[in-house]
Amino acid sequence: IATHVKCRGGVYPRSTIQRVPVADDEVSWSTEIKEYGPPDYTAQSVIGKPWADLDIADPSFKPKWNSIDGNVSRVSYLGDYSIVNGRPLNPMGRTGIKGRGVLGRWGPNHAADPVVTRWKKADGEVSIEANSSRPILQFVAIKRRDTGEWALPGGMVDPGERVSAAAAREFQEEATNSLLMSQAEKDAWQAKFNKFFSGGDIIYKGYVDDPRNTDNSWMETVAYSFHDESGDTVGALQLHAGDDAVGVRWIDLDQQVQLYASHQAIVKAVAEKLNAHY
Ligand code: RP5
Ligand code: MG
Numbered sequence: 001i002a003t004h005v006k007c008r009g010g011v012y013p014r015s016t017i018q019r020v021p022v023a024d025d026e027v028s029w030s031t032e033i034k035e036y037g038p039p040d041y042t043a044q045s046v047i048g049k050p051w052a053d054l055d056i057a058d059p060s061f062k063p064k065w066n067s068i069d070g071n072v073s074r075v076s077y078l079g080d081y082s083i084v085n086g087r088p089l090n091p092m093g094r095t096g097i098k099g100r101g102v103l104g105r106w107g108p109n110h111a112a113d114p115v116v117t118r119w120k121k122a123d124g125e126v127s128i129e130a131n132s133s134r135p136i137l138q139f140v141a142i143k144r145r146d147t148g149e150w151a152l153p154g155g156m157v158d159p160g161e162r163v164s165a166a167a168a169r170e171f172q173e174e175a176t177n178s179l180l181m182s183q184a185e186k187d188a189w190q191a192k193f194n195k196f197f198s199g200g201d202i203i204y205k206g207y208v209d210d211p212r213n214t215d216n217s218w219m220e221t222v223a224y225s226f227h228d229e230s231g232d233t234v235g236a237l238q239l240h241a242g243d244d245a246v247g248v249r250w251i252d253l254d255q256q257v258q259l260y261a262s263h264q265a266i267v268k269a270v271a272e273k274l275n276a277h278y
């Protein structure tokens with residue numbers, strides 16, 4: 001699943017900074033490149049933010065690389081990453097830009113992605129795809145405000161938060177109207193769906209081919225599969241785009257579906273797990 005393509009080439013997101021080109025055979029740090037001079041870019045939007053790291057050169061920034069650092073995990077699912085000239089190196093290789101870009105953390109930035117699925121039905125019957133003879137799976141996707149692409153309703157793990165809890169929380173924030181609910185409504189919702197979200201399977205854990213990645217900062221995720229077999233709990237829920245989502249819908253899963261970052265490979269793995277059409 002781990003690829004490293006969408007974070008190479010082109011203009012860096014939300015900026016006018018051009019990445020220097022990195023050919024396939026130049027990605028690996030073990031390949032010497034004489035003139036690799038990527039721009040050094042950290043967006044103003046992350047500087048000085050309470051949720052973000054300090055500048056790498058700030059004397060009071062004392063990160064514990066490759067460790068649990070207070071309530072922030074600086075551990076990579078890919079194993080120990082190297083520190084060169086005081087900066088963590090993207091374990092997947094060069095991206096054509098250094099610095100932190102728009103990401104909050106130097107090194108790994110941990111996210112969680114919920115894949116919420118149900119079977120497609122017509123007149124109460126599960127729809128079977130004619131060619132594969134397999135049932136058609138539907139999953140909840142959101143439309144991202146930043147790129148306009150359809151994506152899993154994932155997000156960053158908060159400091160000290162369990163990764164599985166982050167997956168359920170992000171689903172509620174981006175795909176339901178939990179952010180607009182009163183506390184009483186939220187409590188009723190929680191009681192109903194805590195059980196559903198406690199039954200997730202880890203489907204992927206690792207690097208994300210996210211367009212925000214740089215040589216020194218990158219996304220990693222744990223993707224969980226939450227399947228509503230009968231379709232009458234979360235499968236029956238009224239969806240509502242919230243937070244950074246500008247759209248939300250159930251998408252019929254097949255190989256035509258194009259998604260943000262590495263999400264296509266993640267939903268494919270869920271289809272395989274559930275023996276669904278793909
Ligand atoms: C992706 O970015 C992850 O897979 C996750 O879906 C998402 C987290 O970032 P935000 O949605 O908070 O921007 O790399
Ligand atoms: Mg979010």
Ligand code: MG
Nearest residue numbers: 153154155244
């Ligand atoms: Mg998000």
